[in-house]
Amino acid sequence: MAFTLNGRETTVEVETRTLLTDALRHGLGATGTHVGCEHGVCGACTVSIDGVPARACLTLAVGVEGCAVRTVEGLAPEPGRLGVLQAAFRRRHALQCGFCTAGILMSLDAYLAFRPNPSRREITEVIGGHLCRCTGYAPIIEAALEAAAELRGDIPAPSSPEAAHA
Structure with missing residues (x-):
């Protein structure tokens, strides 16, 4: 196949x-x-x-x-670098055990491509189809909103690859 x-x-x-x-x-x-x-x-x-x-x-x-x-794995722009959503999740501590993170990132990535200026309520609905037992969802929502703003250019991207991983 x-x-x-x-x-x-x-x-x-x-x-x-x-x-x-x-x-x-x-x-x-x-x-x-x-x-x-x-x-x-x-x-x-x-x-x-x-x-x-x-x-x-x-x-x-x-x-x-x-x-x-x-x-x-396809979210990273190149090996060793995080994508915008991934970096926002890291900065906002939006993952704990990380088990649910990949699925949530994929849903958010698709949604932000379709709707670049989502509301908090919309993000909540998107991640509502995912079960997370560790973060309580609040950091995930904050990370998604931050990533959306960065993707739109409303906030600057981190200035260096190291800053993206901080």
Whole structure:
């Protein structure tokens, strides 16, 4: 099966019953996509398929043939650098154990591409489909709003890669 993974043409051999989570994690080593509930409820496995967030634990791998799939690994602009959302999560301490973080980042990334000036209520609705037991959601909302402002150019980006990781 052939598809684009994080901007690169990829092929992986899968059985017709293989879930996308398994193809990504075990077939391709994209372990940023987490497997939580395996029922599509927790959101930890959220990826982007052709720009739309999807639960990878409910998606058959063969269903993404010819599609563009983006995982949390695809958010970083280059190895060793965090993407805007990732850096805001780090600055705002919007992750604790980190298990839910990849799925939340993927949902927010897709939403901010569609709606660059979201309200607090909208962000709350977007992350409402994700279960997080550690952060209490407040830092996640603050990080998303900060990242949206940075992406719009309303606040300056950190001046150096080190500042983005602080």
